[in-house]
Amino acid sequence: MTRSALMLLAFVAVTFTACERRAGGGTAQTMSVSQPSAQQLDQIPLGAPPGQPVSIAASIANPYEGQAQAAVEGKSLFGAMNCVYCHASGGGGLIGPPLNGDAWRYGGTPAEIFKSIHDGRPKGMPAWGGRLPSSEIWKLVAYIETLDNGVPAGPSVRDEAPPGSPAGPLAMKPATVDGLVVARKSDADDGRP
Amino acid sequence: MTSRLHRPALVVVRYCTALAVVAALAACHGRSDPQAHRASAVQPQPGSTGATANLAPNDPPGEWRRQARDYANTRFSALDQVTPANVARLKVAWSFSDGIPYGHEAAPLVVGDTLYLVTPFPNIAYALDLSKPGAPIKWKYEPHPSPIAVGKACCDAVNRGPTYADGKLVYTLLDSEAVAVDAETGKPLWRTRLGEPANGMTITMSPLVVGNVVLVGNSGGEMGVRGQLVGLDLNSGKELWRAYSTGPDADVKIGEDFRAPYAWMRGKDRGATTWPGESWKQGGGTVWGWISYDPDLDLLYVGTSNPGPRVPAQRPGDNLWTSAVFARDPVTGSARWAYQFTPHDQWDYDGVNENILIDGRINGATRKLLVHLDRNGFGYTLDRSTGEVLVAKPFGRLNWARGVDLKTGRPIVNDDKQAKVEKEVQNICPTHIGSKDWEPAAFSPRTGLIYAGIFDICMDLTDHKVSYIPGTPYDGMDLKTHAGGHAGKWGEFIAWDPLTGKTVWSIPEDFMTMSGALATAGDLVFYGTTDGWFRAVDARNGKVLWSQKLASGITSQPMTFLGPDGVQYVAVVTGVGGVASQVMGKKNGFPPRGGTLYVFSLDGRSSASAPAYLKTQGSGAPGATYNTPD
Numbered sequence: 001m002t003r004s005a006l007m008l009l010a011f012v013a014v015t016f017t018a019c020e021r022r023a024g025g026g027t028a029q030t031m032s033v034s035q036p037s038a039q040q041l042d043q044i045p046l047g048a049p050p051g052q053p054v055s056i057a058a059s060i061a062n063p064y065e066g067q068a069q070a071a072v073e074g075k076s077l078f079g080a081m082n083c084v085y086c087h088a089s090g091g092g093g094l095i096g097p098p099l100n101g102d103a104w105r106y107g108g109t110p111a112e113i114f115k116s117i118h119d120g121r122p123k124g125m126p127a128w129g130g131r132l133p134s135s136e137i138w139k140l141v142a143y144i145e146t147l148d149n150g151v152p153a154g155p156s157v158r159d160e161a162p163p164g165s166p167a168g169p170l171a172m173k174p175a176t177v178d179g180l181v182v183a184r185k186s187d188a189d190d191g192r193p
Numbered sequence: 194m195t196s197r198l199h200r201p202a203l204v205v206v207r208y209c210t211a212l213a214v215v216a217a218l219a220a221c222h223g224r225s226d227p228q229a230h231r232a233s234a235v236q237p238q239p240g241s242t243g244a245t246a247n248l249a250p251n252d253p254p255g256e257w258r259r260q261a262r263d264y265a266n267t268r269f270s271a272l273d274q275v276t277p278a279n280v281a282r283l284k285v286a287w288s289f290s291d292g293i294p295y296g297h298e299a300a301p302l303v304v305g306d307t308l309y310l311v312t313p314f315p316n317i318a319y320a321l322d323l324s325k326p327g328a329p330i331k332w333k334y335e336p337h338p339s340p341i342a343v344g345k346a347c348c349d350a351v352n353r354g355p356t357y358a359d360g361k362l363v364y365t366l367l368d369s370e371a372v373a374v375d376a377e378t379g380k381p382l383w384r385t386r387l388g389e390p391a392n393g394m395t396i397t398m399s400p401l402v403v404g405n406v407v408l409v410g411n412s413g414g415e416m417g418v419r420g421q422l423v424g425l426d427l428n429s430g431k432e433l434w435r436a437y438s439t440g441p442d443a444d445v446k447i448g449e450d451f452r453a454p455y456a457w458m459r460g461k462d463r464g465a466t467t468w469p470g471e472s473w474k475q476g477g478g479t480v481w482g483w484i485s486y487d488p489d490l491d492l493l494y495v496g497t498s499n500p501g502p503r504v505p506a507q508r509p510g511d512n513l514w515t516s517a518v519f520a521r522d523p524v525t526g527s528a529r530w531a532y533q534f535t536p537h538d539q540w541d542y543d544g545v546n547e548n549i550l551i552d553g554r555i556n557g558a559t560r561k562l563l564v565h566l567d568r569n570g571f572g573y574t575l576d577r578s579t580g581e582v583l584v585a586k587p588f589g590r591l592n593w594a595r596g597v598d599l600k601t602g603r604p605i606v607n608d609d610k611q612a613k614v615e616k617e618v619q620n621i622c623p624t625h626i627g628s629k630d631w632e633p634a635a636f637s638p639r640t641g642l643i644y645a646g647i648f649d650i651c652m653d654l655t656d657h658k659v660s661y662i663p664g665t666p667y668d669g670m671d672l673k674t675h676a677g678g679h680a681g682k683w684g685e686f687i688a689w690d691p692l693t694g695k696t697v698w699s700i701p702e703d704f705m706t707m708s709g710a711l712a713t714a715g716d717l718v719f720y721g722t723t724d725g726w727f728r729a730v731d732a733r734n735g736k737v738l739w740s741q742k743l744a745s746g747i748t749s750q751p752m753t754f755l756g757p758d759g760v761q762y763v764a765v766v767t768g769v770g771g772v773a774s775q776v777m778g779k780k781n782g783f784p785p786r787g788g789t790l791y792v793f794s795l796d797g798r799s800s801a802s803a804p805a806y807l808k809t810q811g812s813g814a815p816g817a818t819y820n821t822p823d
Contacts, residue, residue, distance in 0.1 A: 082665035123343045126664045
């Protein structure tokens with residue numbers, strides 16, 4: 001195991017501890033759940049053929065469905081695993097594609113999003129299976145699901161701002177959840193084939 | 194040597210059929226006595242600063258063989274058919290679309306009767322035959338780089354163009370490879386892998402060839418990639434040497450003959466000891482900008498990017514040799530001197546911008562100079578023999594420093610603008626991409642001025658600590674950008690006096706000006722705007738003499754060449770993208786993407802336009818498309 005992988009594991013451990021601490025060990029903590037099997041997930045094709053009914057993916061629910069705390073922990077992971085620097089705050093997209101709209105390259109059902117994170121995708125999305133436990137990937141999915149039709153991308157561009165003045169009305173503050181600040185860079189322009 | 198200026202008169206006759214051979218030579222002007230033509234074209238004119246440049250390797254004036262045209266990186270052409278008096282007659286002669294939506298940042302090349310283009314990812318090379326109506330495709334090379342690189346490149350899947358040397362077209366692929374193809378046939382000659390895109394390394398820069406050495410850098414500083422410059426053998430593609438930007442002296446190729454110009458950069462292994470622990474291994478300092486070369490001193494000059502992570506709190510120390518410039522021996526790669534523009538960079542001020550090599554009088558003595566308009570907002574003029582800073586004055590709005598101490602060579606940092614973890618620092622100028630990014634300036638030996646597209650953008654910055662995860666951003670900067678001034682102008686095009694460090698004239702632009710500049714012996718300067726205006730300016734006074742709106746925004750580099758018909762053409766590629774789209778994509782009036790080469794001439798004259806039925810003639814041998822499997 002490489003040194004960086006060890007550092008990563010150590011960091012992940014710290015992150016989980018922090019999540020649990022924030023959850024206070026009370027009712028807000030995520031409950032242990034039964035996850036979809038690997039065999040089920042293997043049956044999900046990479047995109048449905050045109051005109052075909054939605055694949056088996058639609059019938060697989062996020063095991064954390066209905067647990068708000070899972071999305072909060074997913075958001076924490078979204079920052080800690082550096083997802084935010086590619087997909088931007090609110091999932092608006094930057095280096096990577098947006099996660100907050102209706103357009104999905106590889107499908108937008110919870111199980112398809114899980115597969116994209118777990119397996120990685122050809123245009124640079126790393127495979128997190130083996131780096132993160134499946135339970136944590138499902139929490140990331142839970143967070144991403146909250147972005148659907150939700151937080152718009154930007155805009156952060158202001159036409160005029162006298163030096164020292166606060167941000168104009170169009171400038172968004174970084175999104176916060178339980179005091180956790182998620183970074184946001186300039187707005188994305190996906191425009192990619 | 195494929196100079197069309199030295200070819201037999203018979204070829205010229207083809208374009209001047211109505212005339213006798215002798216008369217034809219005289220009529221097809223620009224083709225006769227190029228040496229005399231060039232000598233008069235490059236002299237300082239009245240009103241000049243007196244600065245001059247060595248235009249080696251003195252390619253034929255009608256050609257453009259590397260992105261900067263010459264080793265000194267002047268982007269100056271001795272062609273003078275287009276002048277302030279007739280430039281308003283420029284019209285589109287022909288155009289060529291490559292159908293690729295990523296940002297277009299390269300200039301085409303012209304060698305002999307062939308124009309060469311390299312597209313953004315997937316980095317297709319085209320050779321267009323200028324000797325035939327409609328400039329048909331002579332050959333096409335599709336290298337099929339790995340698509341994983343698209344999602345690793347910080348700032349769009351761009352490419353900054355090919356270089357030509359010894360019958361080969363040499364360029365880089367986004368997935369961290371360099372290739373050479375036969376310029377006549379498009380047949381691939383060699384292909385060399387320089388890094389692993391899965392770990393975040395990409396390559397967008399244009400190589401420079403010096404002798405038989407191909408110089409190739411890398412990108413990926415935002416992913417914790419360690420900067421490197423590699424020398425490859427031009428004939429085989431085999432690695433000759435590799436010099437890193439960070440780490441122990443042996444890795445950086447710092448030896449006995451290295452002399453740092455200032456005391457704070459001296460000592461053993463400063464590329465490692467100015468970092469906590471072994472963090473220099475993920476310390477950035479990538480080499481993604483321009484390389485220049487002085488044949489007299491036999492030194493190459495190249496800048497390094499910002500340090501990684503972008504959060505300074507995680508890397509106390511000067512973080513050598515990031516945000517710096519190196520002078521190196523091109524044959525061995527060994528460093529002779531280095532100078533760090535922004536010690537312990539806190540704002541993403543890469544030092545990769547072009548280094549233009551000129552000669553001029555400063556403090557009463559004529560010196561060999563290096564002019565560098567840095568992202569950090571200071572315009573530097575260094576002694577290129579030693580790295581000593583002679584001039585360092587702001588060319589754009591800046592407040593992160595109060596100046597550069599010429600005794601120590603260090604910037605005087607403004608405490609109020611230092612980055613802070615989990616605390617917003619407002620209105621830091623310039624923003625992360627600087628007062629000027631990679632878009633290269635031009636130099637005219639006739640005016641002695643530097644011409645550059647620049648930005649006026651500031652940021653509100655909050656830092657967050659980050660962990661290093663290979664293949665993901667090692668970033669931590671959370672920033673909001675805004676125009677620096679009250680007028681809402683995000684860009685400017687300026688003329689800069691490199692001997693005094695003063696702006697001579699300036700043209701305001703609504704959008705950040707992210708196009709390279711072209712200077713010609715016709716005393717014209719060309720540049721484009723992010724919203725798609727291509728402009729010609731009087732080099733002497735900054736008067737805009739011609740503007741033409743094109744299909745997409747211009748974030749590439751204009752160039753000029755002489756066609757086989759003896760006509761001067763001016764060319765530029767549109768296709769907005771890159772950082773410009775990331776920073777300004779949501780502003781009203783920002784154009785859509787789309788890559789198109791536009792070629793202009795006086796009255797649109799060319800063999801591709803006439804009041805008659807014209808058609809493209811076939812060109813290239815059957816099977817002249819080369820595909821390399823994935």
